[in-house]
Amino acid sequence: MTTHKPSATLESDPRVKAVFDDIRETRKTDFINNMWRWLAVDPALLERTWREVKEVVVTPSSIDPLTKEMIYIAVSVANNCSYCIHSHTAAARAKGMTEAQYGELLAIIGLAGKTNQLATALQVPVDPVFDASLQNG
Amino acid sequence: MTTHKPSATLESDPRVKAVFDDIRETRKTDFINNMWRWLAVDPALLERTWREVKEVVVTPSSIDPLTKEMIYIAVSVANNCSYCIHSHTAAARAKGMTEAQYGELLAIIGLAGKTNQLATALQVPVDPVFDASLQNG
Amino acid sequence: MTTHKPSATLESDPRVKAVFDDIRETRKTDFINNMWRWLAVDPALLERTWREVKEVVVTPSSIDPLTKEMIYIAVSVANNCSYCIHSHTAAARAKGMTEAQYGELLAIIGLAGKTNQLATALQVPVDPVFDASLQNG
Amino acid sequence: MTTHKPSATLESDPRVKAVFDDIRETRKTDFINNMWRWLAVDPALLERTWREVKEVVVTPSSIDPLTKEMIYIAVSVANNCSYCIHSHTAAARAKGMTEAQYGELLAIIGLAGKTNQLATALQVPVDPVFDASLQNG
Amino acid sequence: MTTHKPSATLESDPRVKAVFDDIRETRKTDFINNMWRWLAVDPALLERTWREVKEVVVTPSSIDPLTKEMIYIAVSVANNCSYCIHSHTAAARAKGMTEAQYGELLAIIGLAGKTNQLATALQVPVDPVFDASLQNG
Amino acid sequence: MTTHKPSATLESDPRVKAVFDDIRETRKTDFINNMWRWLAVDPALLERTWREVKEVVVTPSSIDPLTKEMIYIAVSVANNCSYCIHSHTAAARAKGMTEAQYGELLAIIGLAGKTNQLATALQVPVDPVFDASLQNG
Structure with missing residues (x-):
């Protein structure tokens, strides 16, 4: 089930072909x-x-590639994007995520889901110490 | 604005006091x-x-403390928990998150928010290669 | 902060006045x-x-008034509607919700938030026994 | 997979039949x-x-029928309702949505998903100029 | 489609076996x-x-077992967890939910979904009477 | 309350200044x-x-500027981004949204929120006629 059916000749469009070629070369x-x-x-x-x-995601930076994928999984779970959960879990494994790390990632996502709901239900006021506008620059 | 007003004498309950004492000692x-x-x-x-x-979160494990906080922020943003975003952003900074890392974390969360919506809008079918049930155990 | 400012003379519109009068009489x-x-x-x-x-919500039915309010709170928390969480928590208390019930309601909402994220992260397949289309009518 | 199995003789209920007849006539x-x-x-x-x-949706009004469907798609994507995304994308196409408009709709939904997450992550304060309560009535 | 494939010999792990045995005995x-x-x-x-x-959920408490399941369904719908909606709807039926109660549960969840969006769109200010911090303890 | 405090001399960074200058000129x-x-x-x-x-959003295209803003509002409401709801509602008004159109936009967003929850709760199967993969290209 999908809402769109890609053409069978996608790469006859030179803009599409250029992107696909770059994806192939990059990956x-x-x-x-x-x-x-x-x-x-x-x-x-x-x-x-x-x-x-x-x-x-691809360019090396101050967050390592595996951490980037775990953050991507976390957002995708909370936003409930099935495709993205599948693709980024596979990508994280390809970048070396161990089963122990996967289990812990799940534990953090689950715990955050729980405390997010609790703080929202109780409408807990933000402690002033967490407010960046009150900190010295 | 809140939906609950804590008692002024919370720690007169020994169960509450025991947890608060453990929080103080742990932190x-x-x-x-x-x-x-x-x-x-x-x-x-x-x-x-x-x-x-x-x-x-506290016990040392296979995911380092700062990464745990960044994952917690990511989930809290996607779930839109204002309290949790404030508290975990402060915690990540306390654990050494640099401004460069913060900027990249934001970039990943924003990009994931975008591609999550796009994959959902298009109802993109999951590639079989991402399906763990088809992989050899 | 709001995106709309109600007129100071709302009830000069007879349709608005009729609804407000019915709210006052009903409540x-x-x-x-x-x-x-x-x-x-x-x-x-x-x-x-x-x-x-x-x-x-108002008409008596097969779900009692307090349960209705607790269900309303649960949805409002998961959808993160601050106004609705405030108004329905107040309404539940007015209909007799005890502090013990409130604590348990929070515990259920928090646990559901957690297991929702876990089932989504793992993309757990639905057991056939839970599929109504396979049950005898 | 579903949580409910409709009866094979739905229209033997006169209330159901009346609605279905009206749907058939309207559409x-x-x-x-x-x-x-x-x-x-x-x-x-x-x-x-x-x-x-x-x-x-059906009665002519100040928003044209195609725009209504595009707004419906946008909400359904953000709420992640697979059924609704499918049905309203089909409806929008039936009402004349071009592939160019579909591509732009996707671009807006994706960009909004991104900036929504960024504004939430940064907890950007609302500019007073956007607050309707401060405007002259 | 799933992101994880359970081992065929799960219960060879004594921790897993102990939990599964307790689930079997409890249920x-x-x-x-x-x-x-x-x-x-x-x-x-x-x-x-x-x-x-x-x-x-299992231990008897101040909220009855069927109400707990209906609250669980409500959260799972708003969080869009397909697995959880299926499993808890089945559980609610097993605990005696009638078709009339199911219909009303749906009506409340649908109405709450609607008023949640409306209050959020209008950014309705919380009435002071709903703010617990202003109430006498 | 915010998680970040902008520097008082933002435009001393030439990259920031260039973007701000372009925003000023464009708008x-x-x-x-x-x-x-x-x-x-x-x-x-x-x-x-x-x-x-x-x-x-800015470049003229096949969706008119006001419709773009209404779509942006719709996504922002469903994603619950308070900042974005405020800024895009103001933008829609600046682009000519009438109060009648605003009321109808709210009605569509609210109705979609309701039917989204209902379709999700019932896990309604997608009708084959809505599946683009089954359509002739």
């Missing part, structure tokens, strides 16, 4: 996962999204 | 943040929640 | 809480919403 | 989509929901 | 539903979650 | 709303986000 694989094939519904959206993924 | 501080004072509405809930936080 | 009080004053931005929306609240 | 088709067949679990709920859909 | 059935088999990915998480379910 | 106003001042925590994030807003 050193011929495999293009469905997300990108579906985003090709709008070449400008495809180009913008891939450029942002490269800048935020 | 090496006299400060008890509002979350725990509000959870004291139900001492069993307070005990269970603190025990879980100790086991999942 | 045996002169107090009109802000929700209804804000919904008056669109009299048809105000009428429809109040009619539905009367039919679903 | 000029014999097709009754699953949503309505499932809502028949509670005839009062079915009646109220169909009446509201007629008043809000 | 008087040999059936272990998938949630527990998937949570066994992390035995500590499995133990903690089952202990909490026993304390919050 | 023909000196006013920079808080969202952009907070996003300056990470100049790359600020640049990317503003570029995307320009491409998706």
Whole structure:
């Protein structure tokens, strides 16, 4: 079940082909996962999204690649995106996530889900010490 | 604005006092943040929640303390818990999160929020390669 | 902070006045809480919403009034509606919710928040025994 | 997989039949989509929901029919309702949504998902100029 | 589709076996539903979650067992957890939920979903009378 | 209350100044709303986000500017972003949204919130006619 059916000849559009070629080269694989094939519904959206993924996730930075994937999983679970949970759990494993780390990641996500609901139900006032506007710059 | 007003004499309940004493000793501080004072509405809930936080967040494990906080922030943002976003952002900074890491954490959360919505809108089918039930055990 | 400022003379609109009069008579009080004053931005929306609240929440039915309020709180917490959490927690107390019941309600909401995230993270397959389409009619 | 199995003789209930007949007449088709067949679990709920859909979506008003469907898709994506995303995307196409408009709708929903998360993560204070309570009436 | 494939010999781990044995004894059935088999990915998480379910849901308390299930359904719907909606709807029926009660539960959840969105869209200010911090202790 | 305090000399960073100058020129106003001042925590994030807003929201396209704002409001309400609801409701009014259109927008968002929850609670199966993968290309 899907709301969109990609064309059988996606790469006849040169903008789509250029993005797919860059994905293949960046990831050193011929495999293009469905997300990108579906985003090709709008070449400008495809180009913008891939450029942002490269800048935020692929380029080395102050957060290591595995941590980035675990954060991505956490957001995707809370937002309930089934596709994203599947793809990023696979990516985290490919980047070395151990079963112990996976179990702990689940424990943190579950605990956060619980305390999020509790703080919201009780409408707990934010302690002034947590308010950045009151801190010295 | 809140839905519950903690008693002025919370620690006259020995179960509450025992948890608060353990929080103070574990964190090496006299400060008890509002979350725990509000959870004291139900001492069993307070005990269970603190025990879980100790086991999942405080005890050293295969995910380092700062990464745990960043994952906690990510879930809290996606679940929109204002209290939790404030408290865990403060905790992450206390554990050494740099401004560069904070900026990247925001970038990942924002990008995940975007691709979560896109995959959901398009109802992208999960690639079989991401399905753990098809993998060899 | 709000996105709409109700007129100072709301009840000069006879449709608004009729709804407000019915709220006062149904609830045996002169107090009109802000929700209804804000919904008056669109009299048809105000009428429809109040009619539905009367039919679903006010009219006696197979779920008792306090349980209805606790269910309403549960949904409002999960949807993170601060106004609704405040108003329905007050309503539940007015209908007799004890502090013990409130504590247990919080415990259930918190636990559900946790297991919801865990089942979603693991993408646990639904057991066939839970699928109503497989049951005999 | 479903949590409810509609009876094979739904229209033997005259309240259900009356709603289904009105749906057929309003839409000029014999097709009754699953949503309505499932809502028949509670005839009062079915009646109220169909009446509201007629008043809000079907009746001509100040927002054109295609825009209404695009707004409906946007809410359904953010609330992650798979059924609703499918049915309203189909409805939008039936009302003339072009592929260019669909691509832009996706781009707006994705961008909003991103900036929503960023504003929430940063807990950006609302600018006074956006507060309707401060504006002249 | 799932992100985790449970081992075929789960109960060779004594911690997992102990939890499964307790589930069987508590529920008087040999059936272990998938949630527990998937949570066994992390035995500590499995133990903690089952202990909490026993304390919050199984142990008799001031909220009756059927009401607890209806609250659990309400949270699971708002959080959009398909597995949890299926399992708790089945559990509520097993505990005696009538079709009339199910229809009303749906009506309340639907109405709350609607008024939650309306109060959020209008950013309705909380009436001071609903603020517990202003009430006498 | 906020989790970040912008520097008093934001525009001493030339990347920030360049974005702010472009915002001023594009919008023909000196006013920079808080969202952009907070996003300056990470100049790359600020640049990317503003570029995307320009491409998706500012540039004329097949969806008119007011409709874009109404879609943005709809997503922001469902995602519960208070800042975004305030800023985009103000923007929609500035682009000509009438009070009648605002009332109808609210009615659609509220109705969608309700039917989203109902379809999710009932786990209504998607009708094959809504599945794009079954349609002829």
